[in-house]
Amino acid sequence: MENQAQRNPKRRISKDHWTAIAFLIPSFILILVFVYGFIGWTGYVSLSNYNSLVPDFSFAGLKNYIYLFNDFRFQADLRNTVFFTILFIGLVIVLGMGLAILIDQKLKGESIFRNIFLFPMALSFIVTGVVWQWLLNPSTGFNQFLSVFGIQPKWYTDTTILAGFEWGSIEFGLPVAIIAVVIAAVWQMTGFSLAMYLAGLRGIPEELREAARMDGASEFQVYLKVVLPMLMPITMSVVIIMAHISLKIFDLIYAMTGSGANFVTDVPGVYMFETTFRGNYYANGAAIAIIMLLLVAIFIVPYLWSSRKGDK
Amino acid sequence: MPIYVILVTSLKPLDEVSLATMWTLPSAIDFSSYSEAFTKLAPNFMNSIYLVVPATLLSALLGAMNGYVLSKWKFKGANTIFTIILFGMFIPYQSILIPLIQFLRTIDLYNTIPGLVLVHVVYGLPITTLMFRNFYASIPDSMIESAKIDGASFLGIFRHIIIPLSITGFVVVAIWQFTNIWNEFLFAVTITTSDQQPVMVALQNLSGSQIVQWNVQMAGALLAALPTLLVYIFAGKYFVRGLLAGSVKG
Numbered sequence: 140m141e142n143q144a145q146r147n148p149k150r151r152i153s154k155d156h157w158t159a160i161a162f163l164i165p166s167f168i169l170i171l172v173f174v175y176g177f178i179g180w181t182g183y184v185s186l187s188n189y190n191s192l193v194p195d196f197s198f199a200g201l202k203n204y205i206y207l208f209n210d211f212r213f214q215a216d217l218r219n220t221v222f223f224t225i226l227f228i229g230l231v232i233v234l235g236m237g238l239a240i241l242i243d244q245k246l247k248g249e250s251i252f253r254n255i256f257l258f259p260m261a262l263s264f265i266v267t268g269v270v271w272q273w274l275l276n277p278s279t280g281f282n283q284f285l286s287v288f289g290i291q292p293k294w295y296t297d298t299t300i301l302a303g304f305e306w307g308s309i310e311f312g313l314p315v316a317i318i319a320v321v322i323a324a325v326w327q328m329t330g331f332s333l334a335m336y337l338a339g340l341r342g343i344p345e346e347l348r349e350a351a352r353m354d355g356a357s358e359f360q361v362y363l364k365v366v367l368p369m370l371m372p373i374t375m376s377v378v379i380i381m382a383h384i385s386l387k388i389f390d391l392i393y394a395m396t397g398s399g400a401n402f403v404t405d406v407p408g409v410y411m412f413e414t415t416f417r418g419n420y421y422a423n424g425a426a427i428a429i430i431m432l433l434l435v436a437i438f439i440v441p442y443l444w445s446s447r448k449g450d451k
Numbered sequence: 452m453p454i455y456v457i458l459v460t461s462l463k464p465l466d467e468v469s470l471a472t473m474w475t476l477p478s479a480i481d482f483s484s485y486s487e488a489f490t491k492l493a494p495n496f497m498n499s500i501y502l503v504v505p506a507t508l509l510s511a512l513l514g515a516m517n518g519y520v521l522s523k524w525k526f527k528g529a530n531t532i533f534t535i536i537l538f539g540m541f542i543p544y545q546s547i548l549i550p551l552i553q554f555l556r557t558i559d560l561y562n563t564i565p566g567l568v569l570v571h572v573v574y575g576l577p578i579t580t581l582m583f584r585n586f587y588a589s590i591p592d593s594m595i596e597s598a599k600i601d602g603a604s605f606l607g608i609f610r611h612i613i614i615p616l617s618i619t620g621f622v623v624v625a626i627w628q629f630t631n632i633w634n635e636f637l638f639a640v641t642i643t644t645s646d647q648q649p650v651m652v653a654l655q656n657l658s659g660s661q662i663v664q665w666n667v668q669m670a671g672a673l674l675a676a677l678p679t680l681l682v683y684i685f686a687g688k689y690f691v692r693g694l695l696a697g698s699v700k701g
Contacts, residue, residue: 155524155599155604155605156524156526156605158604158605158606159519159520159524159526159605160520160524160526162516162517162519162520162605163516163517163520163521163532166513166516166517166536166576166580167532167535167536169573169576170535170536170539170573170576170577171535173539173547173551173573173574174538174539174542174547174574175535176550177546177547177550177551177554178542178546178547180549180550181546181547181548181549181550184549184550254687257683257687257690257691257694258683260683260690260694261630261676261679261680261682261683261690262634262676262679262680263633263634263635263636263651263675263676263679264634264636265634265636265651265654265655265675266634266651266654266672266675266676269654269655269658269668269669269671269672270669270672272658273665273668273669331694334691334694334695335695338695383541386543387543387544387545389545389636389637390636390637390651393636393655394636394655394658407545408543408545408637411545412545412637412640412641415548415549416641421549424545424549425549427545428543428545428546428548428549429546431543431545431546432542432543432545432546435541435542435543439538439541440538443534443537443538443541
């Protein structure tokens with residue numbers, strides 16, 4: 140056996156290669172069916188008249204999509220998603236980077252801080268939602284402290300839309316209630332960007348910073364001109380990962396606020412769930428799901444594409 | 452701070468849990484909310500265990516094999532296949548949910564824990580494959596080459612070289628999958644009903660009920676989060692490694 144392998148290594152390797160491929164095939168087929176096949180099926184449902192318990196796959200064209208884009212609730216969802224995504228990503232990056240730089244100063248108790256900030260990452264969005272619902276409850280929660288200053292935010296029950304203007308059938312502007320949800324989401328996810336940035340900071344050689352200091356740069360300039368640009372790839376990754384989380388978000392909002400009065404805290408994930416599984420509007424739900432997928436794909440496909448190229 | 456509130460509230464009897472005294476310490480420590488939350492959540496807690504353990508083990512094993520093939524037995528198109536698999540990690544699961552449920556009904560696994568296990572194993576493949584592929588990239592190719600020259604086969608190398616070297620990898624992936632599956636909600640709430648529901652759905656139901664008993668709710672939140680918290684406290688290092696491994700592109 141061994142001799143044969145030595146005499147003819149090429150053949151042996153190619154046989155093993157086939158074994159390797161055979162090991163991969165089951166997983167690959169599962170993914171093809173469960174991811175791509177099912178997406179195709181959902182797309183098909185989204186073009187049908189399947190809007191009741193009785194399956195009806197007759198072709199409806201873009202009817203469900205047109206319905207959604209004229210729908211008050213879906214328009215509100217798109218608005219909420221836009222503002223949630225921007226606030227959420229912005230805060231996670233700023234806080235994560237800021238905390239990482241602070242922790243990186245080699246303070247005492249560094250690991251304790253890191254562990255505390257990372258801790259919410261181990262929690263479920265459901266737990267976070269349940270707890271923050273209580274913390275930001277307008278008549279309890281933080282408002283008991285804030286009343287000292289005479290302010291009583293209504294948090295997620297506020298229906299005000301800031302800087303709004305008419306857009307379709309909704310008012311387009313920042314829904315104040317979204318801020319409450321953003322706070323909870325940021326509390327949970329900042330640890331992630333913190334960990335990413337800490338790893339990034341550790342990867343920047345001290346000599347680089349030293350050299351900049353030698354050239355007379357202030358500590359602030361060192362961070363602005365040397366550290367920040369070197370953290371760019373990490374920022375890109377954080378943006379991509381946070382964007383796909385925020386576009387898909389469902390459980391946190393479902394547990395914390397639901398869709399809210401006038402749908403001020405509704406998002407496509409919640410709408411899809413309720414219309415499909417509570418209302419049996421399968422075709423509408425499928426259409427929402429496909430729109431969500433397209434939104435995520437806008438971020439993810441270029442990212443996967445570039446990382447694939449980087450591989451070679 | 453939220454943790455403080457959970458602890459304090461969960462240790463109070465109901466009549467002390469009022470809007471005005473939310474931040475104060477309880478006058479006496481009272482575990483009744485825990486026993487109530489426990490009675491309500493215990494069956495679902497067990498469901499979660501039956502779900503998480505096999506799902507974690509299976510998806511880690513499959514991920515290890517895929518990662519091994521995709522990092523050490525690269526063939527033409529391997530990177531493309533990897534990218535195709537990886538995309539599955541990012542999709543909103545809403546976009547596969549309707550066919551998935553129809554499929555589970557057809558094979559009679561709808562509303563069962565094995566059905567959920569299957570779902571989590573399949574949709575866990577991208578992340579576990581990614582993690583193991585990155586992990587195996589750090590094992591030098593020369594080790595594999597010399598084993599090949601010694602006549603070791605694909606499986607022999609996997610058993611005798613790769614597996615012993617990937618204990619850390621398995622720990623990281625298992626912790627990651629454990630946490631994710633334990634915390635998952637969308638599949639759990641759509642694929643199972645009442646008796647079969649994992650603990651997160653039960654917790655959500657608890658907070659959705661008519662009279663809001665905050666103390667029971669907070670005790671429930673803590674109980675439901677306990678396994679992942681313990682994992683975090685005792686294996687936080689591996690958890691963080693998983694966090695980074697899952698995010699850094701391959």
